[in-house]
Amino acid sequence: MATQNKTTETEVSVADFLANVDDEQKRADSFRLVGLMSEWSGFEAKMWGPTIIGFGKYTYQYASGHGGTAPMIGFSPRKPAFSLYVYSPTDKSRPLLDELGKYKISKACIYVKKLADVNIDVLKKMCLESIAYLHEHHECACREK
Numbered sequence: 001m002a003t004q005n006k007t008t009e010t011e012v013s014v015a016d017f018l019a020n021v022d023d024e025q026k027r028a029d030s031f032r033l034v035g036l037m038s039e040w041s042g043f044e045a046k047m048w049g050p051t052i053i054g055f056g057k058y059t060y061q062y063a064s065g066h067g068g069t070a071p072m073i074g075f076s077p078r079k080p081a082f083s084l085y086v087y088s089p090t091d092k093s094r095p096l097l098d099e100l101g102k103y104k105i106s107k108a109c110i111y112v113k114k115l116a117d118v119n120i121d122v123l124k125k126m127c128l129e130s131i132a133y134l135h136e137h138h139e140c141a142c143r144e145k
Helices: 014-019 024-041 093-100 120-137
Strands: 045-048 052-055 058-061 067-070 073-077 082-085 110-112
Touching: 014 024, 014 045, 014 052, 024 045, 024 052, 024 073, 024 082, 024 120, 052 082, 073 120, 093 120
Parallel strands: none
Antiparallel strands: 045 052, 052 073, 058 067, 073 082, 082 110
């Protein structure tokens, strides 16, 4: 039986959530990311679960039967580092990692301490490539744009 996705879009205000980010630099970087990702995606920021800020959405389905809806791109201003949900493993995205700047990566996201550590132009390319990948491989809101 398929399980329910815990991270879903909410009605919580992004501005209210960010106003409670303790670290002043992280809060300023967060508001900048909201502006940039909104511009790049064409979608306004929405809260997903209690801590993720997402832009647009797509539907996925795994062979196991598990599926759900997730933001096309997004981030979370966590205490140790930003979690950036902007990466799809494509032939165009992989080389961009070499140009991104100072980061760590896991299967699902890229971790950066502050925006000054990364090349914003490269981050934009990664976001656009991820949106293009989702458009090609999933049902997503990007088809409406």
